[in-house]
Amino acid sequence: MSELKPYLTDLIAEVDAALDRYLPAENTTPETIHKAMRYSIFAGGKRLRPVLCLAAAEALGADRSVAIHAACAVESMHTYSLIHDDLPAMDDDDLRRGRPTNHKVFGDAIAILAGDALLNESFVMVSRTAKTARYHGLDFVRELATAGNSQHLIGGQVMDIEAEGKQITREELAHIHDTKTAALLTTSIALGAMAADASPIQLSCLTRFGRALGHAFQVIDDILDVTADTATLGKTAGKDLVAEKSTYPALLGLDGAKAEAQRLTGEALHALDELDGDATRLRQIADYLLKREY
């Protein structure tokens, strides 16, 4: 198996090209909203969710193109959630993916609407996934809608806001991460697997991998917020402390948090041991995520 970097570059290029085909051109009326949608979608994110989606389909022996619609859908849903989370009424962030946040460029009203539009489009995208022997089109729609609902992606953001300035337990923090981050990440993998007609056992392995990886990812994000600088992050560093957010470094100390990230990544990799498929790329991606600068 070749190196990870050129593989990621290929996948990201495919996702970007597909997103470009999906979203109305910048000069489509009304232009403001289409400029705003494209501004955030093409801000140069890591594309972690769509990459995992495509890699999951490949791990089961399918051509990764079967999962391209689902890959676009999870990225579109993720980007909408970032735009809304960054609003002054929520986390009030000026910087995202190394650029001014959507509302700093387009104003709050357009940012809210651009987020709405990307959420709406994510369902168009996922609905294009071709049915398989085991899964029909609506299974993909419902999988995405569950990850995005008021008990997962949105519920996690609510609990995150409500926990600000409060002491919460490790279990409560894990529940916030599970809903706010791990759910959509797990769904990204599940959708890719379903597009490849995953067996129930394959889907269960990959779902356990996704959930553990999602937790690991969030713990590492918390660590980076403390240890990295704003230029490296592409978003404002140290903001968790300012917002009095509960984080793993705050609860467990920096070394404790690093150990927890390692433990969760181990758990993720362990879930792949039982996968009837070729998990090499998924393992590489998990390793790569754990070794992000901190």
Place this chain on the structure above:
Amino acid sequence: MSELKPYLTDLIAEVDAALDRYLPAENTTPETIHKAMRYSIFAGGKRLRPVLCLAAAEALGADRSVAIHAACAVESMHTYSLIHDDLPAMDDDDLRRGRPTNHKVFGDAIAILAGDALLNESFVMVSRTAKTARYHGLDFVRELATAGNSQHLIGGQVMDIEAEGKQITREELAHIHDTKTAALLTTSIALGAMAADASPIQLSCLTRFGRALGHAFQVIDDILDVTADTATLGKTAGKDLVAEKSTYPALLGLDGAKAEAQRLTGEALHALDELDGDATRLRQIADYLLKREY
């Protein structure tokens, strides 16, 4: 055919009961978001869109229960758009359906998230519509997603915001109404018709009816904003003038606007003349809308 009022009461009760089954209970974690979603959904709206959805299915001879999921979906999408439109960053409204707006009660952050959650749920709801001989589940999902996208519901709100304080032409105003109001209203009727397995000709008749009715409805809304008081409207009267919005009364004068509402209602009723079905209830609803107090 009996009177309209008890018929509407029955339909609204059915829609309310179905929405109550769909939405997580108020004590579901995190409670705030579920309270906020239910606050706006059960604020006593007219339920015009779900009523039209159910009545369209009945007009084609189906049991209206086939369209109940779609009826909930269009109401959920409509309610999300009201919550977001009322935000301080947009129309900045304090009153809706006779009660304080969502953000006045729950704050801007929760209001944004409650709107997001209702948009997300609308796709779950519409995805439950049973397939027919002519339409499969994804047709319903895509019909809803088209009405809600950046060139229809969201695009209309963008153009509405951008037109504030500007002189716009009658054609531009008609385009805003077409996207902001008529699109979802037409889709409400189309979804009900599709759930009843409408033929292409039936769907075309009902779509023309919906579009003309949607325009008539918006013209009447503009008139009521000038002529009715806040208590009657349940939302702040006279706000179009304050926001320097272009409206039909402003462009055509009050009498001109009333004539236009009548003309559009005539156009809507005329579209029903060719319907292979029983259009009595749809006619009654159109008459009822035209005769709203002004």
